[in-house]
Amino acid sequence: MSKPKNVVYEAANYCIYCGGTEPPLTDEHIVPFSLGGRLIFPKASCVACQKVTRGFNEAIARSMYGRMRIRLNVPTRKPKERPTELSILAIRRDGTEREVMVPAELYPRCYTVFKFKRAGILSDKYPATFDRELRNSSEDMAELVKQGYVQPDEDIGIIEHVRVDAFCEQLAQIGHAHTVAMMGMDSFEPLLPPLILGNDKRYFQLIGGVSKEEAVNTGATVDFINHQGTYFVGCRVGLPDFGWNFPTYQIICGRFADKDAMEAAAAKLKAAADKLKLIDGDEELEGFRIDMAPAE
Numbered sequence: 001m002s003k004p005k006n007v008v009y010e011a012a013n014y015c016i017y018c019g020g021t022e023p024p025l026t027d028e029h030i031v032p033f034s035l036g037g038r039l040i041f042p043k044a045s046c047v048a049c050q051k052v053t054r055g056f057n058e059a060i061a062r063s064m065y066g067r068m069r070i071r072l073n074v075p076t077r078k079p080k081e082r083p084t085e086l087s088i089l090a091i092r093r094d095g096t097e098r099e100v101m102v103p104a105e106l107y108p109r110c111y112t113v114f115k116f117k118r119a120g121i122l123s124d125k126y127p128a129t130f131d132r133e134l135r136n137s138s139e140d141m142a143e144l145v146k147q148g149y150v151q152p153d154e155d156i157g158i159i160e161h162v163r164v165d166a167f168c169e170q171l172a173q174i175g176h177a178h179t180v181a182m183m184g185m186d187s188f189e190p191l192l193p194p195l196i197l198g199n200d201k202r203y204f205q206l207i208g209g210v211s212k213e214e215a216v217n218t219g220a221t222v223d224f225i226n227h228q229g230t231y232f233v234g235c236r237v238g239l240p241d242f243g244w245n246f247p248t249y250q251i252i253c254g255r256f257a258d259k260d261a262m263e264a265a266a267a268k269l270k271a272a273a274d275k276l277k278l279i280d281g282d283e284e285l286e287g288f289r290i291d292m293a294p295a296e
Helices: 045-062 066-071 138-146 164-183 259-276
Strands: 024-027 039-046 087-089 097-105 110-115 131-136 155-157 207-209 219-227 230-238 249-256 290-293
Touching: 024 045, 024 087, 039 045, 039 164, 045 066, 045 155, 066 087, 066 155, 087 110, 164 207, 164 230, 164 249, 164 259, 219 259, 249 259
Parallel strands: 219 290
Antiparallel strands: 024 039, 087 097, 087 155, 110 131, 207 249, 219 230, 230 249
């Protein structure tokens, strides 16, 4: 099987987060490399903003999903440094715990996902809560018992540091970088940079979930949204599938001055997608595709 190829957008030549143009400008992965991202936006971040985005991306890649990435062999820049064993907790009925080292390939597929309500800007009410769900594989748990790493009367605990703030900041970065790469920053009023740079913590005003009917499996669907006479551009994102099962997230990326501006941006986006051959999918991009949804 050939190695998945990268798709490279036209260079931005400015920082898409702060607008700065002072070199050096670094390349951005639309979806982080740590999640298998292959879409690259050259010269799109200044050094200062890259430091900010690296912080929350590393929190997700290492602290929150690091062990799952090792278990599923998700791409890494340092494959030789990957451990061959990972630790779990075996929890006895009396509440005492013991740490157990297991082969990386036997580490249980167990991870946290977040389920969000509709973004506040589309529901006219800021969502005050969200759901957190722990997903696991009973087959993996049974295998650890079968091979003697855990006793039948012990429960299994995993070690992860859950960061909903970093997760939302990463989603905001994906939506913003993708939209700017396809349409340019002059096509709409960007709404996400304050969230990405940590200047606004109202994540759920612009980041939310969708119904089952609106879900996408893997990829980014660009939405042109008419909400009570205000026109927005958004992205529904299904993160790359490595055996994970994430919900679909909708990120509201920007606002248009009027309907004409939205239609002009839609034409620009379709031309860019046709040029990059991203519409209707590309198997070599591990299923990551770009579709377009019309305005509501």
